[in-house]
Amino acid sequence: MAKIPDQPQDIFVPLTKDYLKAFGKDLISLMLYGSAAGGAYVKGKSDINILIVLTPEGINRLEDGFALVKNWKKRNVAMPRVMTKAFIESSLDAYPIEFLNMKNNSILIHGENVLESLVFNPEDLRLQIEREFKGKILLLREGYLESEGSARPVRQLISRSVMAFVSIFNAMLYLKQAKAPRNKRETIIEINKVFAIDAAVFMLCFDIREGVDKLSSTEVIDVFKKYLREVEKACHIIDSL
Structure with a gap:
């Protein structure tokens, strides 16, 4: 075997x-x-x-x-x-x-390390970040409507979606010439420092994904709404760069 x-x-x-x-x-x-x-x-x-x-x-x-x-x-x-x-x-x-x-x-x-010397055009990166944010905002809104306000599908929506933002946030840090941490929670801390995105909301989303949170159904819905607002805020930030 x-x-x-x-x-x-x-x-x-x-x-x-x-x-x-x-x-x-x-x-x-x-x-x-x-x-x-x-x-x-x-x-x-x-x-x-x-x-x-x-x-x-x-x-x-x-x-x-x-x-x-x-x-x-x-x-x-x-x-x-x-x-x-x-x-x-x-x-x-x-x-x-x-x-x-x-x-x-x-x-x-x-x-050969074919990735080591790669250099990225900032405008190409900014454009894809904006496109990714807007696409994911639409999916989050659609998922919330489909949930009909029930906490269980909202938990699943958070769990399915949150990890994708780590890659996007790392790209945002690259635009500001900040070194992207490898750990997802460290990435959130760094994005909070550089762009003032609420780190606590994303930490709670990671807890939900990992099944270690103690949130009530009402609290899960509240976290989702804050999560969506922070994603929208990040989209506005990148749109203005």
Whole structure:
């Protein structure tokens, strides 16, 4: 039976060996990214996210990775993101938040660190932040209407949505040239310092997501309303930059 690793680093050597065997010199880079790279890995619960960078020749023979993906999935390695260097470079204007957060939370496993030198255009980043905020505000409003004011679906709405704002807030900090912390709660503290967003509301949302809060139904609804107001406030801030 495939063993779930105690830590992501436990699989680095065999993972590298397998991908080198499959792609050889066409394997430019193998990187861990996401929560597992940021110190938030929980054995048996967290996926292990891998970025694979191949040459154009390697991309044209993805079928060589079929068996690897299937086998490593048994050890909680998620479906890898497979790219070329040219794809990354040409995507920074369209997906700056995603690549910024990959850069901030990544560990080199093998080869070239293709994320280390990435630089992001501030206006591209600001535009995507605004777009993400406005889309999520609409979803939060729709979810609240659908809940009909019942606390249970509102709890679920908070739990599903709150983690996405960590990535967006990290991007806002980048615009102000502030170093983004890896820990989600530290990110909220920093965003409070730089943009005066209410940290306490987001801390309560994290508690709800983690199932450690002691809030009544009425208090959950109140937290949601404050949460939505703070997201709207953040959207106004980014719109004015």
